[in-house]
Amino acid sequence: MKPDAASPSLSPAAPVPGGEARPRPSLKVWLMAVRPKTLTASLVPVAVGTGLAFGEQVGRWLPAIAALVGALLIQIGTNFTNDYYDFKKGADTEERLGPVRVTQSGLIAPSTVLAGAMACFGLAILSGSYLVWVGGWPIVIIGLSSVLCGYAYTGGPAPLAYHGLGDVFVFVFFGLVAVMGTYYVQALTVSSAAWLAAIPVGALGTALLVVNNLRDAKTDVKANKRTLIVRFGTGAGKAEYIVLLVASYATPFILYTFGLSSAWVFLSLLSAPLAVGPLRLVLGAEGAALNPALGGTARLQLVFGLLFALGLYLR
Structure with missing residues (x-):
């Protein structure tokens, strides 16, 4: 897919070795690489873990904010890594059906995208130092494993997404680990409610990946990306x-x-109408026609998650 007139603007070209010029990416292009619509997968688990913690009267704002910053940085780093390695491995080509990817389209140099990923992971580790001070060595294990798996999602010798483990990664790290980790840094323990509350967060995050993989099934086969759907x-x-x-x-x-909760937890059921449209598309559409289902599932995750967090907070 080539950028057209509607693509984000680029700032004046900057010289590169060899005498050629490569456009210097603008802020809009970097925001495209960040993939803001996917960041609900980081926001929702922190909201749910924090809502539950405050509902159980063990909430603390500073650890909650630090957990959110770390989660966002890890996801952005994972998005950058995915952008880089899917291009290098041939999964992102001109046949791509989804939104423009900055590496494949030439908007940002591959080495720059990878450097951005490493910077995000490094900042995530740095921001996590406060959480280590609060929560001790369990946070070191959680933080390092999250960063390593974020990179290994599409990078390294055995990328998770290319071996059918992407669904497991999302459910575990953007569900179980993110919700319970957020709760732990505030309560310094993990309750039974935290375990259960992590399930829908991980499930809806994984549902986003399922829609993505359904849309890209044909191109993933060509790139030998062996998702569960392939x-x-x-x-x-x-x-x-x-x-x-x-x-x-x-x-x-x-x-x-x-x-483990009051009846307020049923507030999350108000989001059910938002599931109808994406479900119909998933059951009846394919290829690029699934793009609206991706956005719809992200909206469902956000609305369900915020209502769920509110319901866990209210007693």
Whole structure:
């Protein structure tokens, strides 16, 4: 996919070795690389973990803010790494069906994108030093494993996304680890409610990936990117999406049934109408027609997550 007249503007060209000129990326181009619409996957787990912590009267604002900064940096670093390695491995080509990727389109030099990823991971480790002071060695393990897996999602000798482990990575690190880690740095323990509250967060984050992989199934096959959908077919991907939605909406009932939340947790059910449109597209569309389902699932994750967090806070 080539940038056209509607593409973000570029600042004046800067000289590079060899006498050639490469456009210097503007702020808009860097924001494209950040992929702001995907950052709900970082915001929601911190909101849910913090909502639960304050609901149980163990919340602390400074650790919560530090957890959010770290989560955002890790995700942005992961997005940059994904942009770089999907281009290098041939997954992002001119046949790409999704939004423009800055490396594949030539908007930012590959080495610059990779350097940006390393900078984000480094800043995440730096910001995590405060959380280590608050929460001790468990935070060191959580932080380093999150950074390493963020890089290994598409980088390294055995990239997770290319071996069908992307779904597991998202569920674990953008669900279980992010929610319980956020809760832990405030409460210095992990409650049963925190374990359960992490399930819909991880499930909806994984649902985003499922839509992405359904859309890119044909190009992923050509790039030997063996996602679960490439391995087991689009039917399995559609079934996975349904299971993830069911798990998300079943969790509030489980929390309430076991006395781990008040009836306010059912506020999250108000987001259910937002699931209808994306679900219809997932079941009936393919290729580029799934792009609206990606945005719809992100909106669902954000609205569900914020209502869920509010419900966990209210007692």
